[in-house]
Amino acid sequence: MFKLWVVMLALAAIEVPILINRQMWGELAVFLSLWLVATIYASLVAARTVIPSLVTILLRVLGVT
Numbered sequence: 001m002f003k004l005w006v007v008m009l010a011l012a013a014i015e016v017p018i019l020i021n022r023q024m025w026g027e028l029a030v031f032l033s034l035w036l037v038a039t040i041y042a043s044l045v046a047a048r049t050v051i052p053s054l055v056t057i058l059l060r061v062l063g064v065t
């Protein structure tokens with residue numbers, strides 16, 4: 001898990017300053033959003049958490065059997 005966080009933080013440390021220097025605020029927002037989702041998902045997978053499929057979640061939310 002520690003290695004995962006080191007890699008994810010390194011990716012952010014490389015990409016974020018570039019986007020800030022170029023004043024690419026929209027791209028920065030999208031990058032940080034996707035980075036956060038990817039980091040959380042990768043952490044859950046690394047922790048061997050059982051994650052239901054997206055289809056299963058949608059079927060439960062929509063009430064389809």
